[in-house]
Amino acid sequence: MVSQHNDTVEHEGAEHHDGMTKGKIWRVFFYLLALTALEFFIALALVHGGVIEKGLGVNIVYIILTLLKAYYIVAYFMHLKYETFGFIMSITIVFLFIIYFIVLMLTEGTYLKSHYNPFPFWPNP
């Protein structure tokens, strides 16, 4: 069974890196560029052009596009998609804490907002 022990660097390098070719790298680059361009289009043409108003709706669209870009960077550029399932889980599962943190801080923010309310400007005129 010792012969199965294959932790030499060279072997690993060859084994699971057939995922990214030059063509694929450029394709991911164009996806990222297109998503960024879309964000600019929404911000400059639609929001500044007065087609849609700044607010929760647009922000959700921005956040979805951002998460999509993050996915492409992590999955393809950082190569996480081609790692083993166990490794992907050990890296990503912990971000549940971040989601929980966002929920907590939004709750906290709501509380703060309701208490800033009577004193919107400081120093008060």
Next chain:
Amino acid sequence: MSTTVSQLDEVKTGRWSGGKSPFNVEYGKIMMWFFLTSDAFTFSAFLIYYGTQRFAHLTWPDPDKVFQSIPFVADHGYPLVFVGIMTFILIMSSVTMVLAVEAGHRRSKKEVVWWMVATIIGGLMFIGCQALEWTHLHHQGFWWGHIPTQEGVSPEVALAPYFTKEISEVSALQFANLFFTITGFHGFHVSVGILLNIIVLGMVLANTFERRGSYLMVEKVGLYWHFVDLVWVFVFTFFYLV
């Protein structure tokens, strides 16, 4: 002679039964990933705090009004253009970094060197742009603990160019502090990334990896570099777009 083995004595061949690397990832690379995960927590904490403050205040400086200059070209009137250039530079340098990693897999030293040089130039350009942006904001009066003021003029008038809704000194201060802290922390990461890239480039040129038989170190430094790009994607959204 019995040749059957009891179930307990059978040699297990599963991924986690020992004898092989279950993640099939080299140790240093795993550690880089875990470091980046912890670093992601730090940046998340910063950005979530920024979000909370912004959410909790009735009014907030309008990013389109704060960031609307293109250094050496126009002083105002062009929101998002300069930061768009910065974003493009960083995505571009991320691409050259993957191309360096890809060349490393083919053990093509010459290509690794050129793509890494391109990555370093991209990083330096980004840091240069950030320095210009900081200088511009500093001239306008924004800094840690400072917001634009004019002598003999009430804060509401001095701050008027940066707000669309009502004007608040507290919001402007929070914005200034958080902007410089978060982009500063990101810029610090970019600077460290450039240094790491230069060190690894030196090792490539010194044939270290050629002798070692693998360009894995390029991959590790590449992970760090992509992470810096990843953080910028979020900073860009939450500071400039939203």
